[in-house]
Amino acid sequence: MQTIPAQTEQPLSAESTSHPRGLYLLFATEMWERFSYYGMRAVLVLFLTKAMMMDKAFASKFYGGYTSLVYLTPLIGGFISDRYWGNRRSILTGGLLMALGQFTLFFSASNYGPESTHALSHWLLYLGLGVMIVGNGFFKPNISSMVGSLYSPADKRKDAAYTIFYMGINLGSFIGNTITSLIGDTGNPADFRWAFLACGIAMLLGTVVFNWGKDKYLRTPEGVQVGETPAISGGIMGVYALLPVLLAIILGILWLDSAKFPTIAPLLGVAVLGITYMIFSDKSLSGADVKGIMVIFIVSFFVVFFWAAFEQAPASLTFFADEQMNRTIFGFTLPASIFQNLNAIFVVVGAPLMAMVWTALGRRGAEPPSPLKMAMGLAFLAAGYLVMCFGVHNLQPGVKVSMFFLVALYFLHSVGELCLSPIGLSLVNKLAPVKFASLLMAVWFLANAAANYLAGYMSSLYPDPKSTAPAPVLLGFHITNLYDFFMVFVVSAAVAAGILFLISGKLAKMMDARNYPAPVPQV
Structure with a gap:
């Protein structure tokens, strides 16, 4: 590739139709990181149940904690x-x-015993996941917030930019999921190690790509470098010294939550209270800033309902595909984990189409406000589980369900994801004051943290037909079969969608007007 000197980069105006090259650098970096994360996640619960010999309920909660x-x-x-x-x-x-962390998981999977009693494998499992948790904490909020930094505050291309960026996420997910499913989910527990090795190599490649292009392409429309170390920044090396302490704390929390008593749920509550006080106690915030931040907190609450249901894909829906679904096509039995790829395929195909729709509606002044788009996402989520309810209703023992129903679910969920997730990322970037840009992006991920923990708990309620234990109970509702299980998500998502739809107009009015300027008349 030809190297273009940084000084030749021309500032892009808000009216430019092309996107800055830095967007595609972040696209590539995030693509390889998502290869690593989703590739590993695709086989994680299967590794836990088939190699580490955890039961489904424990593996679900462990996955949710991680x-x-x-x-x-x-x-x-x-x-x-x-x-x-x-x-x-x-x-x-x-x-x-x-x-x-991925390479550590490779060694964990390489040392497990036939009866899964190898202590070293279990310790390496915890260590590898702990290192990845710490690393993700530094990586994820910063690369997402940098996307918006490439555009001026009045640039209406941000929603389209985040949708393109989101396509990179799902392209990486598709590549990673395909590779790890084919080389890891083979029926032989020893092969899971190759999935983790591939994920480690992908993550290393993404980091190298980012380091190569960061100085050339990560600039504002005026040509100023973005994402550099703050001008007044003491204690840089001290933070490095604290990394082992942070890792030890994370490992302790993960072990306590999975082996002793719930630890993460109270921690999430403390985090919500702490972050709320930290932000709203800042006296320098304007009235418009406060309203914008309140919108971020409100929509983040509804996001919990979306992701708690959506994130059943690598847990209960993978159990369903593994045990209750006919996976044979043209004489070949597909790995259960590879069905998670359907989401990535639908999003990669649909993302540019959705970006075109939002852009076209924006030019006509008819684009729905972000909260309404997100309500639409929840409605599509509920519809996906409703399709599954039709597929499993009155399902007889020993009968397997057609893969059509799971394909339809992933299609509807993918449409819902495109209405909610990239739009939510863009909304946070638009409304967050500069001084709290990364911290408020982290608030968005805090909602995801609560949702994933809830997703693990919900997956533990999956009705295992082979289990002799009493039927799981949720708020007095006995989940005796798959129809009951999927109906829980239909009701929760539909109610959340309805409430968000009703208040979306009020939320739109609370948004800072300077982040949603009136369209400039075209001559």
């Missing part, structure tokens, strides 16, 4: 980035840590 911490640590990483490191240093450090 993924919730993945989204909780951006609170710490966002704060450190804003105050000490800047986006670039945080992304590079986080990327290297996540690669190290």
Whole structure:
């Protein structure tokens, strides 16, 4: 590739129709990171149940604890980035840590015993996941917030930019999921190690790509470098010294929550209260800033309902695909984990179409406000589980369900995701005051942390037909079969969609007008 000197980059005006090259650098970096994360996640619960010999309920809660911490640590990483490191240093450090974590999982999977009694494998499992949790805390909020930094505040291309960026997420997910499913989910538990090795290599590659292009392409429309270390930044090296302490704390929380008593749920509550006080106690915030931040908190609450249901894909829906679905096509039995790829395929195909729709509606002044788009996303989510209810209603023992129903679910969920997730990322970037940019992006991921923890708990309620234990109970409702299980998500998502739809107009009015300027008449 031809190297273009940084000084030849021309500032882009708000009216430009092309996107800055820095967007595609972040696209590539995030693509490889998502290869790593989603590739590993696709086989994680199968590795836990088939190699580590955990039962489904424990594996679901363990998975939920891990993924919730993945989204909780951006609170710490966002704060450190804003105050000490800047986006670039945080992304590079986080990327290297996540690669190290994947390689540690490779060694864990390489040392497990036939009866899964090898203590070293279990300790390496915890260590590898802990290192990835810490690394993700520095990587995730910073790369997402950098996307918006490439555009001026009045630039209406931001929703389209985040949708393109989101396509990179799902392209990486598709590549990673495909590779890890084919080389890891083979029926032989020893092969899971190759999935983790591939994920480690992908994460290392993404970090190298970012380091190569960060100085050339990550600039504002005026040509100013973005994401550098803050001008007043003491204690940079001290943060590095604290990383082992942070890792030890994360490992302790993960172990306590999975083996002793619930630890993460109270921690999430403390985080919500702490972050709320930290932001709203700042006297320098204007009235418009406060209203914008309140919108972020309100929509983040509804996001919990979306992701708690959506994140059944690598847990209960994978159990369903493995045990209750006919996976044979043209004489070949597909790995259960590969069905998670359907989401990535639909999003990669649909993302540019959705970006075109939002852009076209924006030019006509008819684009729905972000909260209404997100309500639409919840409605599509409910519809997906409703389709599954039709598929499993009155299902007889020993009868397997057609894969059509799971394909339809993933299609509807993908449409809902495109209405909610990239729009939510863009909304946070638009409404967050500059001084709290990374921290408020971390608030968005805090909602994901709560949702993933809830997702693990919900997956533990999956009705295992082979179990002789009493039927799981949720708020007095006995979940005796798959129809009952999927109907829980239909009701929760539909109610959340209805409430958000009713208040979306009020939320739109609360948004800061300077972030939603009136369209400029075209001559």
